[in-house]
Amino acid sequence: MQIDLLELTLLQDINKKLVSGYHISEQDVQLWQQLDQYQDEYAALFSGLGYRLKHDARGYFYIDADDSTVNMGKISRAMAVTIYVLIEYYADNGFDPLRALFEKVITEEIMQQVVQNQYHLFEQLEITSAAELKRDVFNRMLRNGFATETQSFEEHDLGQMGFKLLAPVYRYLDALDEIQPHESIKQPAPTPGQTELTGAEFDE
Amino acid sequence: MIPAQRIIRTISEHWRVIExxxxxxxxxSFSLQDVxxxxARKEPEWPxxxxxxxxxxxxxMEIIIPQAKSSHLQLNQGVLEFAQYLLHEQQLGLAEEISLLIENLKRLADKLAxxxxxxxxxDxxxxxxxxxxxxxKITKQFDANESAIYNIVENAKADLSNLSLDKRYRAVVEAFDEYIEPMLEMIDINGGVKQIFDEIxxxxxxxxxxxxxxGVMANEKEILIQLRxxxxxxxxxxxxxxxxxxxxxxxxxxxxxKNTLLTQQVAEVLAQFRKKGIEQTIAQHVVHLSSDVQKNSLGSANQLTAYMAELANYEEAQLEMPNVSDTQAQLPPSLPDFDVVIHQAKQQKNIKNMLTWLSDSYQDVAPDELLYLYQKLANADEMSISHSEQKETITLHDLTVNLHPYQAAPIANVTK
Structure with a gap:
């Protein structure tokens, strides 16, 4: 494949962002347009470097890594917990969780409530306050393109700064399917020929 | 009487089954066949x-005990409670249990007074x-009940069946009405319990x-403070x-x-986080993020594969070898054999200044190699070596050395 590097004007920027774990979504208009236009070229270029450039139809590009560094793994776990806890929170408050997840602005107040409600989970992540949740998770989400910082438009906290989740969060929702519920012993069909022992024998 | 150690060992061996x-x-109850x-599922290869x-x-081991008048079995209550505690699967207790314990606490406090x-x-x-x-006991009850309520809630949330809301939440409503409300009434600031606690x-x-x-009973003071x-x-x-x-x-x-498929999944996953720990639950399925560290290293498997692919397509270019006539003949390494050097040195009997002797005898040898030989000779035990009294300055090609040179004499001379 012929790749004209001159056409890939934002290569340096895109490379830097994607490789460091950033998810480019439609919000990043310039980068997204460039990637969208030269998707094959970028994919070929990245695969030559040993990276898998993935495009998700829900509107984001990212580099698919086979494994994370220890630190990134920890961050990713914290993000997963936060996203799932938010879904719980919205559902409990009578919102449609999926819509609320992407529409609502997560203010300090919401952070406080989720940390309070799920203290036993956040405790495992060594997060015990809204400030820590903001520092350890939401700021990290900003850096990885999972969220943007914006003002809240709701009446009760109008103008407050908060975080709004972006499309790449779907990666965590997809992961839900993979986390197998109940790792109990699987139930294959009983092997034929297995001795049938009844209670009577046991009584002896 | 079964030794406790054996019971514990058996429990540990069969923990997955007990779980x-x-x-x-x-x-x-269940049958032995179930067990x-x-x-058999856990150890498919066992006969x-x-x-x-x-x-x-x-x-x-009496971990499983037969039920009265039946061939059916049940878990030993002791083991069941212990396992439920470990697995966070406790059952909701009664509000009355706690209130009884608190009343009892009050009576004991009166007796203590x-x-x-x-x-x-x-006394x-x-x-x-x-x-x-x-x-x-009260603390334990509270803990167990909290865990039990989480279980009830998680079950209700993760329930996939299309039960009516009324049915789905029956356990929840019961838990609320029979445990939370009476408890809240009891524990409430103006309630009886607060008063009892104040009195105690x-x-x-x-x-x-x-x-x-x-100063009487000073030893008991510490216990009382702790208790308070x-x-x-x-x-x-x-x-x-x-x-x-x-x-x-x-x-x-x-x-x-709101209940959707998503919330059901999330409720189930969060329940596992709580019971088994976050790390254990999503260790395999964590979303991987690329990171700066990986950028600078050939770390991950697909990067190595890409590198190997490059190697596979590697084509070797013909290397032009220079003609023999084009180059000047390479000088053979000039370092003389050490055995020869020491042989010659021995023949000299007495050497006043070993370094000058070396540089005179081996004029082609480079200075660093000369120094190497010099140092090796100095350590040779075939000759007697000593420092000269005077400091001398010796020039080797482009190098100037300032030292008390070694002198050498055959060993025989010295002993005489």
Whole structure:
């Protein structure tokens, strides 16, 4: 494949962002347009470097890594917990969780409530306050393109700064399917020929 | 009487099976065949007689006990409670249990006050111990009940069946009405329990003050202080505990909560996080993020593959070898054989200055190689080596050395 590097004007920027774990979504208009236009070229270029450039139809590009560094793994776990806890929170408050997840602005107040409600989970992540949740998770989400910082438009906290989740969060929702519920012993069909022992024998 | 160690060892061997029994049957009965099936699934390669023996061993150890007048089995209550505690699968207790314990605590406190008035330190200690035990039991109950309520809520949330909301949340509503409400009433600031706690605290504080004044039973003071702080802590804990329980029950009870497939999945995953730990649950399925560190290293597998692919396509370019005539003949390494050097040195009998001798005898040799030889000669034990008295300056090609040169004499000379 012929790749004209001159056409890939934002290569340096895109490379830097994607490789460091950033998810480019439609919000990043310039980068997204460039990637969208030269998707094959970028994919070929990245695969030559040993990276898998993935495009998700829900509107984001990212580099698919086979494994994370220890630190990134920890961050990713914290993000997963936060996203799932938010879904719980919205559902409990009578919102449609999926819509609320992407529409609502997560203010300090919401952070406080989720940390309070799920203290036993956040405790495992060594997060015990809204400030820590903001520092350890939401700021990290900003850096990885999972969220943007914006003002809240709701009446009760109008103008407050908060975080709004972006499309790449779907990666965590997809992961839900993979986390197998109940790792109990699987139930294959009983092997034929297995001795049938009844209670009577046991009584002896 | 079965030795405790053997029971524990058997439990540990068959923990996975016990875990499933607790999850699946809880307090219900099951047959030995069920146990065998579980063991067989866990260890598919075991022959059936071994499976039977292992299942029977659980019975022998009284981990599983037969039900009265039936061939059915149930988990030993002790093991069941222990396992439920470890697996966070506790059942919701009764509000009355806690209130009884608290009343009992009050009675004990009254008795304690009396025994302190009579300076009866034996009774004081006994009542302290008993009160401590009650506090422990109450704390345990609160913990177990919180865990149980989480279970109820999680089950209701993760329920995939299309039950009517009424049915789905029946357990939740029951838990709320039968446990949370009476408990809240009891624990409430104006409720009876707060008063009891205040009274107990008063009794203990008075007792401590009395000991401080009179000095009688000074040894018991520490226990009393400890007891008082534990009771205070317990009260705070119980409030927080109930608040959290009410918080998670409320949205379900008010039927405020939205249920979708997503929330069911999330509820189930969060329940696992709570019971098994976050790390264990998503270790395999964590979303991987690329990171700066990986940028600079050929770390991950696909990067290595890409590198190998490059190698596979590698084509070797013809290397132009230079003509022999084009180059000047390479000088052979000029370092003389050390054996030859030492042989020659020995023939010289006495050498006044070894370095000059070396540089005179081997004029082609480069200075660093000369120095190497010099140093090697100096360490040779075939000759007697000593420093010269005078400092000398020696020039080797482009190098100037300033030193007390070694002198050499054959060993024989010295001994004479």
């Amino acid at each position: 499933v029994i607790v999850e699946r049957f809880a307090g219900l 065998q099936n579980l063991i 059936s007689d071994r499976v039977y023996k292992e299942a029977y061993k659980l019975v022998q 009396a025994s302190i008035r009579q300076d009866d330190y034996e 004081t200690r006994r009542y302290c111990r008993q009160m401590d035990d009650r506090v422990r 605290e008063m009794i203990l504080s008075n007792a401590i003050a009395r000991i401080e004044h009179t 702080s534990r009771i205070l802590e317990m009260y705070g804990m119980s409030l927080g505990n109930l608040r959290r329980c009410a918080d998670i029950l409320m949205p379900l009870r008010e039927e405020l909560r």
